[in-house]
Amino acid sequence: MGETPKTALHRFLTEATWGADKINERRLEVMSKSNQTRISRGFSLIVDDSGHRKSGNFTAGVGRQYIGEIGKTDNGNVVVTTHLYDGKKSLPLDIELYQHGNSLPKGKKDPEFKKKPELAITLIDKSLNRGYKPGIVLIDSGYGNNTSFLNELEKRKLSYLGGLAKNRKVKVVNSTTFTEEIRLDKLAESLPKEAFTESKINLEKPRTVWVAVILVEISRLEGQRKIAIVMNNSTFQDAEDIDYFITNVDPSIVTPQWIVNTYSQRNWVEIFYREVKGWLGLKEYQVRSKRSLKRHFILVFCAYTFILWHKLTGGLRRRWANKPLNTFPEALEAFRTAMSFRFVSWLNQNQHVFAAYKASCGFIWA
Incomplete structure (x- = not known):
């Protein structure tokens, strides 16, 4: 008897001679051939990671780690991705499996082990090597709080806007009130109400936030940076949701509204994950090796891009x-x-x- 469609697909993912990276490059080349889909200068390059539950320990990368879609630590896989948003289209660029230390023979000392920021830099370099010219890199606090990662972005002359942890210490520039390093949450608590500007975020559910933008110095980063404190209430005491951000963009450009407008573009990668997991089966696979997983992920990228191309054209x-x-x-x-x-x-x-x-x-x- 011949192969069933299921076994044929499994063999295609595990044994057939084709390269996921070559297919991905071809996918992006096709997008660049049409005026409606071409990747132009100045887009937002979004770096993010996403996880999903996976039982057992035989699949590459599986381990107990934080799984964003369920908001807690569990057994599962995590991927690091780069994503494009240019105001007209939301497009996945590259993806790499994060191999948790527990999933490797020698743990974190294994040659295969790379931290998420290292994987992210590798993916960013892929975009730069294609000649892409992002206007800004958008990152969450998992990357924004990593000074080495920020320095790598600056070595590549990339602008960024990223999250920071509330316990990150900064030194306020030209301040007689804050003369020593201070934690961001303590700084936010100390600021008067007048330091915050009301701003609107236009997402699926529009909301109002209050933003303070401050010029600071941060250890291990040369020069000065703008940081932003974004609250869902006009006072620190009444706010239930407070976020902290850092950017190396020209300070004259960095206004409260610029902060919320720019960072809200990260929402597009969350929408993308929701769509490819819910509609295209990103987390539905019956393969175990790193190579086979990468092939599965890239085929999902191709399916998404196929629909997107027809939508845009x-x-x-x-x-x-x-x-x-x-x-x-x-x-x-x-x-x-x-x-x-x-x-x-x-x-x-x-x-x-x-x-x-x-x-x-x-x-x-x-």
Whole structure:
């Protein structure tokens, strides 16, 4: 008997001779050939990692680690990704499996072990080597709190806006009140209400925040940086959600509204994860090796990009929808509509072929 589709796909992921990196490069080359999909200068390059639960310990990278989608530590896999957002499109660029120390024979001393910031720099370099020119790199506090990572970005002359931990110490520039290093949360608590500016964040659910922008010095970073304190209330005592940010962008550009407008673009990578996990099966795989996992991830990237390309170039909208396709799920549903129509059309003309196929599987189509 021949292979079933399931076993054929498994062999394609585990044994077939093809390279995930080459396929990914080709995917991005195709995107660059159309005016509607071309990757232009000045986009936001989003660095993030995402995890999902995975039982057992035979799959590469699996270990007890923080899993963002459930908000706690559990057994699972984590990937580091770079992502593009340019105001018109949200596009995944590169992905790498984070191999937890416990998943490697020699733990953190294993040659294969790399910290997430190291993986992120490798992925960023891939984008730069393609000639991409990001306007800013957006990172969460897992990367923004890593001074070595920030220095690596600055060596590459990249602008960034990233999160900071509340216990990070800074020295306020030109201040007679704060003459020593102070923790960010203590600084936020000490600032008067007048130091904060009300700003609007336009996300899926718009909200109001209060932002203070301050010029500081931070140990192991040369020169001065702007930091921002963003609260969901006008006073520290009443705020339930407080975030801290750092940027090396020209201080004259860094306003409270710029902070919230720019950093809110990171939300697009969260939407992407939700879509590829929910609709395209990013975390649904039956393979174990690092190579096979990478292949699976890149094929999911290809599927996402295929739908995105048709959405941006207008083909799905012109032929298969009578409404704007503003979201990925809407574009995916238009594609499914197209496939359903073509299958039914084919079936009407080839019922004998389909009946023979069903018979070969032990079923009757009549």
